[in-house]
Structures are given as structure tokens and as C-alpha cells.
Amino acid sequence: MTSVYESVQEAADFLSIRVRVRPVAAMILGTGLGGIADRLQTSDIVAYRDIPGFPESTVESHGGNLVFGRMAGVPIVAMQGRFHYYEGYTLQQVTLPVRVMKELGAEFLFVNSAAGGLNPAFAAGDVMLVTDHLNLIGDNPLRGLADERLGERFPDMSLPYDGELIRITHEVAVELKTSLRSGVYASVAGPSLETRAETRMLRTLGADAVGMSTVPEVIVACQVGFRTMVLAAITNVNIPDAMEPISIERVIANAALAGEKMAPLIEGIVFRLPKPAK
Numbered sequence: 001m002t003s004v005y006e007s008v009q010e011a012a013d014f015l016s017i018r019v020r021v022r023p024v025a026a027m028i029l030g031t032g033l034g035g036i037a038d039r040l041q042t043s044d045i046v047a048y049r050d051i052p053g054f055p056e057s058t059v060e061s062h063g064g065n066l067v068f069g070r071m072a073g074v075p076i077v078a079m080q081g082r083f084h085y086y087e088g089y090t091l092q093q094v095t096l097p098v099r100v101m102k103e104l105g106a107e108f109l110f111v112n113s114a115a116g117g118l119n120p121a122f123a124a125g126d127v128m129l130v131t132d133h134l135n136l137i138g139d140n141p142l143r144g145l146a147d148e149r150l151g152e153r154f155p156d157m158s159l160p161y162d163g164e165l166i167r168i169t170h171e172v173a174v175e176l177k178t179s180l181r182s183g184v185y186a187s188v189a190g191p192s193l194e195t196r197a198e199t200r201m202l203r204t205l206g207a208d209a210v211g212m213s214t215v216p217e218v219i220v221a222c223q224v225g226f227r228t229m230v231l232a233a234i235t236n237v238n239i240p241d242a243m244e245p246i247s248i249e250r251v252i253a254n255a256a257l258a259g260e261k262m263a264p265l266i267e268g269i270v271f272r273l274p275k276p277a278k
Contacts, residue, residue, distance in 0.1 A: 183208025233258030
């Protein structure tokens with residue numbers, strides 16, 4: 001059986017001889033947010049199905065490509081769509097691209113995802129800057145990995161989200177006059193949405209938004225040494241005693257609405273990125 005380390009090396013070697021960009025920053029674009037990649041001056045596009053070891057996305061609106069290019073002059077690699085635990089993949093498969101993008105040279109990771117709002121002050125179409133998270137998936141992408149080549153087996157998680165990137169994000173939001181929420185993201189296994197009781201539980205635990213991704217990638221990002229920032233597109237707001245059914249079409253539409261705010265925000269942040277370490 002191929003080890004995780006070997007899978008990372010195989011995919012990175014495959015990409016390094018096929019693309020012209022050596023990324024400084026990496027992006028993961030979730031449901032309804034693949035259009036952010038349109039702001040890239042694209043150099044190369046590689047389909048997931050062509051990359052050794054990569055799963056294939058089965059989710060509507062996920063393009064299934066690794067896109068290389070530049071944004072605000074900065075070399076970027078962007079995932080148009082991600083992988084999820086609920087698709088039947090292991091969390092090690094879900095997070096393989098994070099390791100590969102780091103191996104390609106990226107130092108900053110921007111994760112963008114769709115999420116259901118739990119904070120009653122939020123509204124559909126809002127953008128939430130993630131300041132902390134709850135892993136409620138019931139699994140961990142580092143489980144069973146004792147290979148020091150992958151990073152520290154017990155990575156510290158006290159500050160998974162980079163303080164300087166958070167500060168820059170707030171500054172750019174003010175300059176763009178973009179309303180920006182902040183809060184805690186809870187990650188659950190899915191694919192079913194939350195019941196009223198589950199929604200009450202999540203709010204009691206302190207979550208401001210809930211989704212089915214992001215946290216596994218952030219855990220691995222901490223292990224490999226990424227400087228990470230996460231924005232969540234609020235697709236709806238769940239009030240336990242007044243919950244309404246929501247369709248995937250509505251989720252995608254509201255994520256796209258938030259994505260229109262996210263795109264210039266992300267571009268402004270990338271323009272202000274600290275100089276990468278030598």
C-alpha cells in the first residue's frame with residue numbers, strides 16, 4: 001500500500017514538471033465559490049482525475065481542477081472544488097491536496113467554504129471570517145499517521161488561524177466597505193443537514209456556522225506549517241424554532257452571492273501578503 005508521504009511526493013512530482021507556476025499561496029474553493037478562480041491570470045489547469053492519488057469531486061458546482069496562475073501578481077494554486085468525508089473518502093484522501101500544495105512551495109493557505117449560519121445576527125450572503133473551529137466529524141486526518149516526514153504527530157492547535165492574516169483581512173474589508181462577520185466554524189460529517197435539536201446543540205457549543213468541510217484541511221495545514229485564513233459563505237441561517245427547508249440550489253445561489261463579496265476581499269488580502277520566508 002502506498003503511504004501518504006509517497007502519495008504526496010508522486011502527485012507533487014507529477015505537477016512540478018507540468019506547470020509553470022511555483023505557488024506562494026494556495027486556495028481551496030468550496031460549494032458555489034469556484035468562480036473566485038476567475039480572478040486568476042491562469043497559466044495551467046490540471047484536472048483532478050489526471051493527478052496521481054487525487055480523488056474526484058462528486059459535488060455539484062465543484063469544477064474538479066487544480067488551477068495555477070497569478071492573483072495581484074502573486075503565484076497561486078487554487079482548487080476548484082474540494083473533497084468531503086461524506087463523499088466516502090477518508091480524511092487522509094480529503095486532505096491530500098493540502099499536503100501536495102505545500103510540497104509545491106505554497107506558504108499561505110486560503111480556504112473558502114459554504115456554511116449554514118447559526119448566529120441569529122447573520123444573514124444569507126454574509127461572509128464570516130473563521131477565528132476558531134469545532135471538529136465534530138468524529139475523525140481526524142492525522143489518525144494513524146506516525147510518519148515524521150509528514151510533520152509533527154501532535155501539532156499544536158491553539159492558534160490554527162494566522163493572526164496577521166486575520167488583521168489584514170479586517171483592514172481590507174474596511175477599505176472595501178465589505179461587511180465581515182467573525183466566528184467559530186463547526187465541521188460535521190454530513191451529508192444530511194442538521195435537525196432542530198442538533199442546531200440547538202451546535203449553538204450551545206458556541207458555533208456561529210456549520211459546514212461539512214474545512215476543519216480537516218486546517219488541521220493538516222497546521223501540521224505542515226501553512227499560514228491559514230478561512231472565509232465562510234453563509235448560505236442560510238438556522239433558527240431552531242423557525243427552520244425552513246433548504247435546497248442545494250439555494251445553497252449554491254447564496255454561496256455565489258457571498259462569493260461576489262469574497263473575490264475582491266481575497267484579492268486585496270493576497271496583494272498585502274507578508275513576504276514569504278526564504
